[in-house]
Amino acid sequence: MIVLEDLLYTEEHMWVKPDENSEKAVVGISDYGQERIGMVSSVDLPSPGDEFVETDIFATVENSMGEVTELLCPISGRVLTTNEMLLDAPEAINEDPYDDGWMVVMDIAQPEELDDLMTPEDYEKYVEELKIKDEELLEEEDEDILEVEE
Secondary structure, rough: OOOOOOEEEEEOHHHHHEEOOEEEEEEOOOHHHHHHHHEEEEEEOOOOOOOOOOEEEEEEEEEOOOOOOEEEEOEEEEEEEEHHHHHHHOOHHHOOOOOOOOOOOEEEEEEHHHHHHHHHHHHHHHHHHHHHHHHHHHHHHHHHHHHOOO
């Protein structure tokens, strides 16, 4: 799992890269987030000019199994630009989530919301906790299967 040091992260596995003045930010799906989604086969992006409040659904991605994931906007603001390349090459989210796989550039409406996002260190800890919980759930499921078989 790759976590970049110059980004901020959400519990929903989105990343935010604010500019120096916290006026604009690039937004995308984290490496761990794209792993959880699976191979992305299509993307539905917002249009430039669309406005969102933090935690609004702002985009969706569909994986190769036909499962659709709704993406929550990590910050409030107006979409300035979308990564149109993703419409023809959605696999860029899997192949390069932090560079070619970026999704939108947004105008930051409330810079104080950036304080609510996780640092790279906090995000790494959060993901490690999730992985431990996932392993525990798998172990419990295995135990349940064994009990049923007996």
